[in-house]
Amino acid sequence: MLNKNVVTFIGCDKEYEEAEVVLFGAPFDSTTSYRPGTRFASQAIRNESYGLETYSPYKEKDLEEGKFFDSGDLELPIGDSEKVLDSITERVNIILEDGKIPFMIGGEHLVTLGSIRAIAKKHEEFHMIHFDAHADLREDYLGVTLSHASVLRRCWELVGDNKIHHFGIRSGTKEEFLWAKIHTNMHKFNFDGLRETVSRLKGQKVYVTVDLDVLDPSIFPGTGTPEAGGVSFLELLDALHLVMSNCEIIGCDVNELCPPLDISGTSTAVACKVIREMLIDFIKE
Amino acid sequence: MLNKNVVTFIGCDKEYEEAEVVLFGAPFDSTTSYRPGTRFASQAIRNESYGLETYSPYKEKDLEEGKFFDSGDLELPIGDSEKVLDSITERVNIILEDGKIPFMIGGEHLVTLGSIRAIAKKHEEFHMIHFDAHADLREDYLGVTLSHASVLRRCWELVGDNKIHHFGIRSGTKEEFLWAKIHTNMHKFNFDGLRETVSRLKGQKVYVTVDLDVLDPSIFPGTGTPEAGGVSFLELLDALHLVMSNCEIIGCDVNELCPPLDISGTSTAVACKVIREMLIDFIKE
């Protein structure tokens, strides 16, 4: 007898009951203001992950040692942002209720709001570490408030002042940068200041949201609004490791890979490796 | 002194006051269920149109003889379909109020609804000729009623039974085909029956909506949901000429070119030529 065709991110094939971290994909890109296509990211990442080894020579651990489950992609009603967010929140609720950690693969960055709504319901107080090239702090974009350009502003409405810590930001309006001075902890261009931030947040609850365009477009060209002057791959790995091994991670997401723009496949490979390294940090000795 | 940089579809550079037909672009693709990117079509079509001659050897007329004005692209609030449709309706209202004919370049097919809302306000009764590979007659798509998969269903709510005449349809659910049997005039696969339809509609008010994926993907690969088994370019030209020279055209649109999928540029060139030939039919001897 033959089995059904199960497809997961490499090494994330444990049973649901025993899993500690649960992946899922949120294939949504309807509010993308420029080049759409991130909806194909989670599928591309799963397929491409088989070009990767499960072993990390950086941390000398193997994905197979972890307890990871990939629950596949949500089927999202493209074209209605509110319904899409509800669908994401519902999935994260289930994962949280089952005592597991949600790990979402976007999609455009707006999907983070769906996840944060569930997180905020469960955890009274938590911080967000936000790696991105863009501030995403607009009040609205041409009158639309549910937009990838406003997602961190919407999250701020849920988490409050001084709970969001941005790093790598190098694009935004003047207003966004001024607003951030009052309400969030903005670090421009790179990871300067991360070590201090992490040592302050040590042991506290942290949600990590990674917009992969924080990386320099030389290493990550496959994204809709590339911003030159970003961080290197090894800098991102170090930063993630710093955060994930020092804080209590209550959820995370990785966003904004746009496979149609990734002709050579290198950006998808980078996304896979970032995810592998983040997952491996969940493995405790 | 130097002038500002005006960019129009080739040969559409008359003054607004004297124009008979007014083009505009509706760069929207948020409800696209599969591969997005049609938002770039109107801009690509304008740029590519300069690879075209203004003269049609088919009809032995020249765009320069016509009275065409290109009013550029709408700035649309990507991510909120209702607001997008309002913005389109508003533009078409202006064009109609000024006694001119609107010619919209999409964008995904949902944009047609914005135009039809304005048309239906001005004209009590009219027909729609619909060239497409897809029926676009779903009640909703995953609960979303404003969707490119439902656009003709939404139009039907405005124009009523037996007013929509589909040609070339070769994809849809069983339900759509059954529903069409009752409410619209469905012609599958090709233009069989068009001559009869046109002779019945002779002199009546007709809105023409062209989803370019009615063409076979061999000649029009640059679209999000290509459906093999379509009509040839010359068949489409003939069909359009038949309609446009025999009916009273009160508006038209051309949709679903997806430039990111059109690497070689041939699909954009096809779109340009379809538009040129449609425009030239507005020139009366």
Next chain:
Amino acid sequence: MLNKNVVTFIGCDKEYEEAEVVLFGAPFDSTTSYRPGTRFASQAIRNESYGLETYSPYKEKDLEEGKFFDSGDLELPIGDSEKVLDSITERVNIILEDGKIPFMIGGEHLVTLGSIRAIAKKHEEFHMIHFDAHADLREDYLGVTLSHASVLRRCWELVGDNKIHHFGIRSGTKEEFLWAKIHTNMHKFNFDGLRETVSRLKGQKVYVTVDLDVLDPSIFPGTGTPEAGGVSFLELLDALHLVMSNCEIIGCDVNELCPPLDISGTSTAVACKVIREMLIDFIKE
């Protein structure tokens, strides 16, 4: 509780026990003499199939009415053709032993040999209908006998004279065409003669092998060795329908889609539709 991520060709999600037709992928392309990449076809076809409707307006049936199961891709030892063929034969053996019909998605055309080895063990006598642009009848290719250029020659060694019926062939060496005159039934360029062949084979056991490059490259550019002058999509549908509704089909395969060459996605969409239409012919009223 969340489920594992099962990925199938659209509409092929019945339980194995009740299935009549069992799909599987053979992601192999090591003997490809020119542009490799067909190894990615089965995965691309599964993913892309969701851009397709399950309903066929041609036959007015729906995939959901059939009993189809997709058993996923074989994990093949790239680089060792003999082992790869063994692996295919083993899968087909299981399917045949369970009383079901194998439907293989290649891969390069050599994979057909793995399937035919299993078929020939079970069925003493049967015919092969072969749609292709290339004869694939070389004795060897630079000394290599297990090659996509020799696959029908290897099959002939198993099925014998006058059992292979080629259609659409428009490329080969002089020797291949001369050899075919003696041992097989060669029809060059198109489907002329198919009606006669099918009426002779009516009710007999037939294995159908479709090299998609039988299609004209205008509609199917995404293949390694495109040969202009091929058949149209509708001609292929008719030919397949003729064969599949008149003969007793004991197995089939569809090969030579090369996704890396299919930038616009149209060739993959064509492959999906060919497979849908072949599957739908298995649904009996």
Next chain:
Amino acid sequence: MLNKNVVTFIGCDKEYEEAEVVLFGAPFDSTTSYRPGTRFASQAIRNESYGLETYSPYKEKDLEEGKFFDSGDLELPIGDSEKVLDSITERVNIILEDGKIPFMIGGEHLVTLGSIRAIAKKHEEFHMIHFDAHADLREDYLGVTLSHASVLRRCWELVGDNKIHHFGIRSGTKEEFLWAKIHTNMHKFNFDGLRETVSRLKGQKVYVTVDLDVLDPSIFPGTGTPEAGGVSFLELLDALHLVMSNCEIIGCDVNELCPPLDISGTSTAVACKVIREMLIDFIKE
């Protein structure tokens, strides 16, 4: 001892002394008004020709039976059209002086003028058969008289009235079509009238110039200014065979493949097959 790396069009590897037809490449595209890149055509055609068989199932002959020599590409001073044309004329002069037939692979269409200058010096009177989508009969293009848009006009200055026979033309200015009515034999859209033309020219000296964009872009997308509504591949083969087997061919060229636009490689494969079939017509029983 090892040999130098000789690269020719497939099957064109006879010694120069015995050759009847001599190929060469003219990698030039400086006057291209739209998308450049044809300069890479001759090299791409040579490389890609190894995906082709030397045997033609259409004519049941083999390139190996002919006497063909490939003399490689000219090194052209990109940026100075007059010098480029001199360089081409010089190469054709040598070939003609050695009693052989020149077969040039462009490049953009202006290269034909370089060849015709040499031909016109040797042959007092001859005809030109011109297959193209574009008339190429402008007096000048923005004041530039040496342009791909004017090349047939420049040739006309050398060969005189009623010596140029165009087929397939479906793009040009009104002026070009009017001018052609007086000075050349213009056949629009397809090969209608070719049989009559050939029977009038039977046995006369004919130079054949093929702009591959005469083909429909569905089968030949890889060209700078694609014009929908063209001829099919088999129609072109028939037309070429008609001309080449009935007239005395004194030279020919094949132009306007643009490899950077031919992502899938099918257009280059088409160009190779057109050249193979033209060459094979030089083989007499």
Next chain:
Amino acid sequence: MLNKNVVTFIGCDKEYEEAEVVLFGAPFDSTTSYRPGTRFASQAIRNESYGLETYSPYKEKDLEEGKFFDSGDLELPIGDSEKVLDSITERVNIILEDGKIPFMIGGEHLVTLGSIRAIAKKHEEFHMIHFDAHADLREDYLGVTLSHASVLRRCWELVGDNKIHHFGIRSGTKEEFLWAKIHTNMHKFNFDGLRETVSRLKGQKVYVTVDLDVLDPSIFPGTGTPEAGGVSFLELLDALHLVMSNCEIIGCDVNELCPPLDISGTSTAVACKVIREMLIDFIKE
């Protein structure tokens, strides 16, 4: 009433009369010795600039604060370099006569000569700062003296010894490097020595010509002759800022983006950001 479709580089929409800096495009690439396509750069840059913010977080200023006008692209007689240069010189003359600063977007690097001819007529003495991977100092290229490979040599004929300061050069013939030792100030590989150069030129008239291939191909792959080993994006920003804020800038140009090679769009985005940052340096507190 509707307006014409005006398209400018983002934030460059002031009235001509008040403008201090006037942009224009020079879409020319006929002498490109390798991969052409830079003619599409100025159009691509305008379109892509809308993916950019007008605010620079590096300099904390906004394009909207400046007085910039975009006068669109020249219509250039492709194929005749001398006429093309005349056309550029004429446009720069107008800008200079109106007391404004010309900012040209190429095109291939030869366009700089057209600009320098106008500059040299107005300013008796000035320096050129030249950022490039290539020396561009050949006497000629295959006998052609008006070539992108010779453009700085032609400029030198107008500005004289020790007036041209090259940085980043990492490709050229031995002769070019030897010649440069006598006539210009050559700095190989990077910006070492720029600070000294700028402090010597402080307050003097300087024309800045940026061949974007001075950037490493990792961040700027979309160019015709990529040369590994280049400078980083942030190094280029710093270098430009150093020059533009310390010298009296009398004109500048940015060249050699080749959009057809920029599949992911990142190189065009880089070009846009370089232009934004250069423009912002014209805004004085």
Next chain:
Amino acid sequence: MLNKNVVTFIGCDKEYEEAEVVLFGAPFDSTTSYRPGTRFASQAIRNESYGLETYSPYKEKDLEEGKFFDSGDLELPIGDSEKVLDSITERVNIILEDGKIPFMIGGEHLVTLGSIRAIAKKHEEFHMIHFDAHADLREDYLGVTLSHASVLRRCWELVGDNKIHHFGIRSGTKEEFLWAKIHTNMHKFNFDGLRETVSRLKGQKVYVTVDLDVLDPSIFPGTGTPEAGGVSFLELLDALHLVMSNCEIIGCDVNELCPPLDISGTSTAVACKVIREMLIDFIKE
């Protein structure tokens, strides 16, 4: 009289008799476990090398000063790894017997084994310097022992313990890294330790094998299994120069460029420059 079309890597056009270094191509990729296409590398590198200067500004020498011969590509029986390796070994044998140094351009990395078999027959003892992102030390890959994933393990069987020195390795299984600790000298991630290794090997016989994916994918995206976190182009140049100017080089190869993934052409240009710089190190003052 016209000559045959000889195509070589730029500047490698000396006569065989006088040559010191002999290049050849090994267009093979049948065991590639992920994205195939390296078979096109040697041809692409030759063609692209004409975009390069023969002069190195880094070493201030010119390829023309060297004695280099390019013997073209092997015709390899794709699909049979053992025969392919024999064919490579035979070519290297000839080169070695003629007292010259072999310089192979792959292809996938397995081709190195063919070369090492010939080298090991001639030289009793020698070292291998191995630059790569991947360890390539698996015992087998799904049971296949002749695989690009096992090639260094197969070489080790010929050269023995402590003769292979890896640098840049950042991907492999846990087992490979453990095995390497015992049998080879493994340096992870970068060139740390190279200076010490070279000083120990000074004057000894060394074979250099470069898998170009040792480079960071930002500068070398055109490869089948890109691994972020690699070395920079200038680091690779320095490392190669260190090795090649201090050891006695008895052979070398450069592998794993995959042209179909190198849309912009930058990776091919990088490969060309690496080869030029390696060749130039063979020129002694």
